[in-house]
Amino acid sequence: MDVHPPDPTESHRRTSDSSSKSTERAIILVMIGLVLLYALWTLQATGPPHTPSATDRPTQAVVLSPEMVPLTTGDEPIVDIFTRAGCPVCHTIPGIPGANGRIGPALALGTTGTQRLSDPTYDGKATTVHDYIVESVLEPERFVVPGYSSRTMPIWYGSKLSALALEKIAAYLEKQTDEDLAR
Ligand code: HEC
CATH class of the missing domain: 1.20.5 (Single alpha-helices involved in coiled-coils or other helix-helix interfaces)
Structure with a gap:
């Protein structure tokens, strides 16, 4: 070989x-x-100059203009008061069908209300949870809940909701707790 x-x-x-x-x-x-x-x-x-972080919420996706919201007298059932005003678009509200918005905080003020009032950065006028809710609806910019976007909640609810409607909203929300949310 x-x-x-x-x-x-x-x-x-x-x-x-x-x-x-x-x-x-x-x-x-x-x-x-x-x-x-x-x-x-x-x-x-x-x-993109802005890298999205976990605290970012899709705020720009929700646009609610005053023309879309009818006047509310307060004589309507509580569900209608919330629904007509469009709150469920942005908020989860215990006991209100379809209210599972996530743009703003869940409205369980029976649990969170006292936390807001004792927040060192809270500089509103309210001293009760009831008044804090009314203030939050009429002047959302006065205290922006930490972790949520400012200039997102409409500032014109004062011209859409009667005093009675506001009272009913506050009376309802101050009773809602985290346990109601979990239900
Ligand atoms: C377009 C979205 C949007 C709509 C519609 C909206 N909200 Fe809000 N709301 C927010 C956001 C965002 C915050 C948190 C930032 C702030 O405090 O302004 C907030 C905060 C609040 C707070 C304070 C909550 C807390 O945990 O301290 C209350 C009370 C409230 N909203 C009630 C309402 C009610 C009642 C309606 C309907 C009449 C409504 N909101 C409609 C976006 C919205």
Whole structure:
């Protein structure tokens, strides 16, 4: 059988050959790397300046204009008062069918009301949970619940809800607790 061992000179030629090939390959790799780096850099420079965080809520998705909300006298059933005013769009409200909005806090003021009043950043006028609710509906910007967006809750409810409707809303919400939410 005549299998020749590989010719040493031949093998030497191959090595030098492949070493020049691998230099070439290294250069190409470096160039690809540079192009990728550049692409990454431009992506970062032009990408969205704002990286969404867990506390972000889809506030822009909900637009409720005054024309969409009828006047409420307060003689309506409590469900209608909330529904006509559009509160369920943004709030989860215990006992109100379909009220599972998540733009604003769940309205279980029987649990959260006292927390708001004792919040060191609370600078409203209310001293009772009832008044805090009325104030929150009439002047949402006075105290923005931490973790939620300001300028999201409509500021014109004072012109849509009668004093009676506001009273009924406050009387209802101050009784709702976390346990009612879990039901
Ligand atoms: C377009 C969305 C939106 C609508 C509609 C809306 N709210 Fe709100 N509401 C919010 C957001 C957001 C907050 C939290 C930020 C703040 O305090 O303003 C809030 C806060 C509140 C608070 C304070 C809650 C707390 O935990 O301290 C009350 C009470 C409240 N809303 C009641 C209502 C009632 C009643 C209605 C209907 C008459 C209503 N909201 C309609 C978005 C909305």
